[in-house]
Amino acid sequence: MANIPQRIIHEWLRHDKKFPHVWCAGCSNGIVLGSIIRALAGMNIDRDDIVMVSGIGCSSRMPVYVDFNTLHTLHGRSIAYATGIKMHKPHLKVIVITGDGDCTAIGGNHMIHAARRNIDLTVILINNSIYGMTGGQASPTTPHEAIATTAPYGNIEPDFNVCDLAMGAGASFVARTTAFHTVEVQNIVREAIDHPGFALIEVISACPVIYGRLNKKGGPPQMLKDMRDNSVPLSAAEKLPPEKLEGKIIRGVLRKEIKPEFCASYADLVKRVQAMGGEK
Amino acid sequence: MPKKVERDRMGMIIREEDAPEKMEVELTEVKAPGDDDSPVLIYYNWCKKCGICVAFCPTGCLGRKADGSPYVAAPEKCIHCETCDRLCPDFAITGAKDR
Numbered sequence: 001m002a003n004i005p006q007r008i009i010h011e012w013l014r015h016d017k018k019f020p021h022v023w024c025a026g027c028s029n030g031i032v033l034g035s036i037i038r039a040l041a042g043m044n045i046d047r048d049d050i051v052m053v054s055g056i057g058c059s060s061r062m063p064v065y066v067d068f069n070t071l072h073t074l075h076g077r078s079i080a081y082a083t084g085i086k087m088h089k090p091h092l093k094v095i096v097i098t099g100d101g102d103c104t105a106i107g108g109n110h111m112i113h114a115a116r117r118n119i120d121l122t123v124i125l126i127n128n129s130i131y132g133m134t135g136g137q138a139s140p141t142t143p144h145e146a147i148a149t150t151a152p153y154g155n156i157e158p159d160f161n162v163c164d165l166a167m168g169a170g171a172s173f174v175a176r177t178t179a180f181h182t183v184e185v186q187n188i189v190r191e192a193i194d195h196p197g198f199a200l201i202e203v204i205s206a207c208p209v210i211y212g213r214l215n216k217k218g219g220p221p222q223m224l225k226d227m228r229d230n231s232v233p234l235s236a237a238e239k240l241p242p243e244k245l246e247g248k249i250i251r252g253v254l255r256k257e258i259k260p261e262f263c264a265s266y267a268d269l270v271k272r273v274q275a276m277g278g279e280k
Numbered sequence: 281m282p283k284k285v286e287r288d289r290m291g292m293i294i295r296e297e298d299a300p301e302k303m304e305v306e307l308t309e310v311k312a313p314g315d316d317d318s319p320v321l322i323y324y325n326w327c328k329k330c331g332i333c334v335a336f337c338p339t340g341c342l343g344r345k346a347d348g349s350p351y352v353a354a355p356e357k358c359i360h361c362e363t364c365d366r367l368c369p370d371f372a373i374t375g376a377k378d379r
Contacts, residue, residue: 009371019326020370026330030369182366208330221335224367 012037012047014067022061024132026220028179028205029059032126035185036095037066043190050093053082055107057099058133058207059126076107079114082121090263093122093193100127100141104160108140111200115169118197119262124189125162125200126179128207136210147214163254166200173199174255179206180227181251188253196261204231204249319358319375322350326372333364333373341375 013019023029040050050068054060056075063070069092073081082096103111103125114121130148131137138148138155141162145154166174173195175188185203192199206212206223217223227249234252237245320341329348338361343353350373352358364373 007374007376013371020328020372023369025328025369026332027369030371031367034366034368034371180367220330220369221332224332224336 008041009034009037012041012067013065017065019065021065023058024207024209026206026208026223027058027132028128028203028207028224029062029126031179031182032059032124032185032203032205033062033065035179035182036062036124036189038182039186039189039193042186043193045093045193049091050095051082051085052095052097053078053085054097055099055102056133057102057131058128059097059099059205060102062097076102076105077110078102079107079110079121079123083110083114083117083119086119086121086263087266090120090267094120095193096121096123098123098125099132100125100129100162101131101139104140104162104165108165112165112169115166115171115198115200117262118170118172118259120196121198122189122192122195123198123200125202126205127162127202128205128211129159130207130211130214132207132210136214146211148211149214162202163200167255170259171200171255172197172257172259173253174202175200175253176202176204176249177251178204178227178231178249180224181231184251191253191256195256196264197259318352319355319360320352320364321374322352323372324349326370328370328372330369332367332369336363336367338363 021030047068051071052063052066052068053071053073054063055073055078060072063072071081078096078098082094085092086094098107127141129139129142129146131139136149138151140160142148142155143159148155163174163176173192175192177184177188188201192201204227206220206227208220208223212223230247231249231251232240232245234250234254237250327349331344331348334342334344334350339357339359341352341354341357342350342364345351358375360375360377362376364375
């Protein structure tokens with residue numbers, strides 16, 4: 001794997017935008033953005049062939065800063081827009097950047113149906129366990145008993161396991177990793193873009209300013225250290241007994257299988273109907 | 281003498297015409313004196329002083345100033361591992377050999 005120096009990242013940013021970027025000090029979104037740019041820069045894809053789509057949220061500010069074709073859309077509807085782009089121009093690499101609130105709460109419907117169709121999108125879900133941009137409301141991935149501004153005495157709801165949700169909906173590529181493991185994010189993003197079918201990558205990230213302060217998680221370095229210490233690679237997790245895996249983040253590619261892809265099936269259908277002259 | 285830029289409470293540049301047009305201009309402005317031969321380059325006007333680079337530097341090459349921003353405390357200790365480079369959320373530090 002070639003090393004991508006920071007110079008390349010600076011080249012791939014849009015310098016007519018306001019820098020330093022909008023995220024808080026220590027927010028993992030910047031680390032994930034760096035890893036994504038490193039992955040794409042190492043793949044030798046033409047920048048004009050990459051489309052980055054996002055909805056609303058902290059992580060969804062990401063496409064604003066990068067020099068690809070980008071689309072900043074409605075809250076939760078990023079996958080719906082991305083489906084349209086991919087259907088119209090199947091050769092483009094469509095990457096959806098979304099947050100936990102954006103993708104599992106308001107856009108949960110779009111996510112499960114894109115997974116069911118197996119359309120060739122790469123969804124990077126940055127899970128910081130809270131609605132950071134709007135002031136710290138509890139999201140569907142806020143852990144049980146964690147504090148949020150709408151759950152000041154602890155969250156009574158159980159949380160979503162996003163990867164299980166995507167696998168249940170039929171996604172053909174599902175992976176989980178954390179923002180701390182930058183090389184792993186880089187490799188998984190690359191693998192997901194090459195994968196022909198719906199790919200969902202859950203990146204566990206840290207929100208030190210809102211989630212971290214409400215739950216007394218320590219500063220940004222401490223939250224990253226927790227990610228390092230509380231996560232287990234999938235190969236090691238398979239050998240461990242279930243009681244040792246409680247509260248641990250299991251990292252790695254959880255599912256990878258080849259299924260019929262939606263755009264290819266649609267092109268086949270068009271060809272078949274045209275050969276019949278449009279008659280049944 | 282760099283011109284005074286208006287910033288808001290969060291440190292963002294307020295007026296559009298103040299925003300630097302090209303990265304090259306900004307990088308030369310932000311380099312601290314004597315940084316040319318330093319193994320680690322820090323772009324101070326992008327840094328938000330979160331402390332991640334200092335906390336994860338494996339050799340103790342980086343130190344933290346009183347205001348929280350990093351500085352190269354021991355240049356000879358840098359092994360160009362690029363940990364700071366990869367973990368910086370603000371693209372504000374690079375320890376790569378090829379930069």
